[in-house]
Amino acid sequence: MISLYLPERTWLHGIPAGWKLIALALVSLAVAPSDNLPLMTGLVAAVLALYVSLGRAALTQIALLRPMWPLFLILLAFHWWRGDVALGVVILLRILAMVLLANAVTMTTRMDAMMDAVEPLLRPLALIGVAPRAVALAVAMMIRFVPLLFALWEALNESYRARTGKRGGWRLLAPFCIQTLRMSHHTAEALAARGGAPRGDRR
Amino acid sequence: MKDRSLVQIALYAAIFAVLGLLPRFDLPVAGGVPITAQSMGAMLAGVMLGAWRGALSIVLLLFVVALGAPLLAGGRGGLGVFFTPSVGFIFGWIAVAFTAGWLMQVLRRAPVFPAALIAAVVGGIVVMYAFGIAGMSLVGGLTLREATLACLVFIPGDAIKAVLVALIAQTVARGMPEALLSRNA
Numbered sequence: 111m112i113s114l115y116l117p118e119r120t121w122l123h124g125i126p127a128g129w130k131l132i133a134l135a136l137v138s139l140a141v142a143p144s145d146n147l148p149l150m151t152g153l154v155a156a157v158l159a160l161y162v163s164l165g166r167a168a169l170t171q172i173a174l175l176r177p178m179w180p181l182f183l184i185l186l187a188f189h190w191w192r193g194d195v196a197l198g199v200v201i202l203l204r205i206l207a208m209v210l211l212a213n214a215v216t217m218t219t220r221m222d223a224m225m226d227a228v229e230p231l232l233r234p235l236a237l238i239g240v241a242p243r244a245v246a247l248a249v250a251m252m253i254r255f256v257p258l259l260f261a262l263w264e265a266l267n268e269s270y271r272a273r274t275g276k277r278g279g280w281r282l283l284a285p286f287c288i289q290t291l292r293m294s295h296h297t298a299e300a301l302a303a304r305g306g307a308p309r310g311d312r313r
Numbered sequence: 314m315k316d317r318s319l320v321q322i323a324l325y326a327a328i329f330a331v332l333g334l335l336p337r338f339d340l341p342v343a344g345g346v347p348i349t350a351q352s353m354g355a356m357l358a359g360v361m362l363g364a365w366r367g368a369l370s371i372v373l374l375l376f377v378v379a380l381g382a383p384l385l386a387g388g389r390g391g392l393g394v395f396f397t398p399s400v401g402f403i404f405g406w407i408a409v410a411f412t413a414g415w416l417m418q419v420l421r422r423a424p425v426f427p428a429a430l431i432a433a434v435v436g437g438i439v440v441m442y443a444f445g446i447a448g449m450s451l452v453g454g455l456t457l458r459e460a461t462l463a464c465l466v467f468i469p470g471d472a473i474k475a476v477l478v479a480l481i482a483q484t485v486a487r488g489m490p491e492a493l494l495s496r497n498a
Contacts, residue, residue: 114383114391134392174389181398184463185453192459201454208396216381216391224380248323248373253382255327256334263331280350280477284484287328287361291485291492294324298317307319 114171114216120164122218127227130215138208147196150203157210164214171217175209225249243308251297262289318366321494325362325370326377329354333386351386353474355406356437359413360429360482363495367410375403401448405441412436417495425493429482433475438468 116123122130141153161168182202189198219227225246232242266285270278301307333351354374359367374384383390385403394403413436420428442464449460486493 114381138396174393177389178397185398185455188453188455188459188463197454201452205397205452209393212392212396216393219381221380221382228380244319245373245376248319248326249377249380251320251323252326252330252373252377255324256330256384259327259331260334283477284481284488287357287481287485288489288492290324290328291321291489294320295317297324298320301316301320306316 114174114213115220116164116167116171116217118165118167120168120218122160122164122214125218127219127223130219131224131227134212134215137211141204141208144204145197145200147200147203150200150207153207154203154210157207157214160214161210164218168214168217171213172210174213175206178209239309241308247307258293259286259290262286262293321362322366322370322373325354325358325367326374329358329371329374330382330384333384334388350474352402352406352409352437352441352471353478355409355441356413356433356475356478357481359410359415359436359495360417360432360478361485361493361495362410362414363418364411364414366494367414368407371407371410375407396452398449398453399445400452402441402445404448405444408444409436409441412440414495421496425486425496426479426483430475430479433478434472437475437478438471441471442468 141150144150161172182205185202186195186198189195189201229242232245235242235245263282263286266282266289267278270276270282329351332354355367355371358370361367362370378384378390378394379392381391385394394400413432416432416435417428420431442461446457446460446464449455449463450457453460453463455463482493486496490496
């Protein structure tokens with residue numbers, strides 16, 4: 111499974127996931143109301159320094175921001191038009207810093223460590239009859255479904271091409287949905303045959 | 314929660330992810346605005362699963378994205394996406410699925426195509442843009458009017474997606490009626 115996680119170990123990998131999440135939340139709360147240009151510039155510089163300290167692999171991840179440039183330009187254009195470019199720049203810097211900072215947490219935390227860190231937050235769900243283990247099962251099933259669905263789509267696309275010589279595109283969506291639903295019935299039967307999904311304490 | 318519901322919630326979350334990751338799944342859109350098929354996933358989840366299961370499948374998807382899986386269009390993911398100006402759309406998908414599913418259940422006696430079209434348009438356009446515009450305005454520091462202008466270019470694409478969702482719902486209703494859970498739950 112593809113992941114944004116950096117396999118190469120850095121110092122940030124060593125910090126527990128919970129601490130990183132709390133730090134991220136605190137920073138985001140702290141900077142949300144501020145529109146101080148030097149402060150935001152400093153924050154972006156600090157985040158970039160963090161990336162430098164994580165090494166080359168982390169720096170290449172900054173390229174993930176590329177799809178956001180059009181949106182940044184539109185935001186800036188609106189602020190320009192309103193005659194408040196400075197505010198626009200501050201807002202862009204804030205978005206940039208927070209996105210990069212949040213990505214740094216994602217890059218250096220394994221998905222299972224993240225799951226363990228949020229698990230205590232899921233515990234109250236047991237009160238309404240949802241077992242935290244059922245949530246974990248749903249997460250695992252979903253991640254497992256993604257490559258299966260890709261394979262299914264490819265198979266449908268191949269047969270469509272064999273019949274028509276063209277790519278199927280959106281025409282495949284309806285057969286795709288029917289096939290996936292059939293697959294989900296089989297999965298549900300297999301799950302039931304193995305004792306069913308974990309249930310909450312209430313039942 | 315029944316096993317089948319759990320599996321189907323996971324399934325639609327995965328379909329949502331696949332719609333965003335399929336290479337070159339382009340929709341024909343005027344103006345050359347690049348459009349991903351992804352927001353269709355939210356409409357589909359609602360129309361097919363009904364309000365609660367549809368919304369839960371989007372919650373599950375967002376949860377997995379937050380855990381660090383790059384499952385949003387263009388391989389985006391991780392905690393970073395929740396700090397972009399598009400965050401309104403991202404959380405809006407939950408409301409999209411809920412509204413579309415709720416309307417499907419309300420209109421269960423109507424023929425499938427018009428019911429699904431109404432559900433997809435109200436959920437996938439009215440509700441989604443209400444959330445998207447609010448998010449754009451909060452994170453991007455725009456007024457509501459400016460944010461609306463910035464979002465307008467995407468509406469034609471979403472109208473096409475709504476029609477596609479309705480067509481899919483109709484085909485599924487013919488080919489595998491019991492799969493349209495929003496109707497026979």
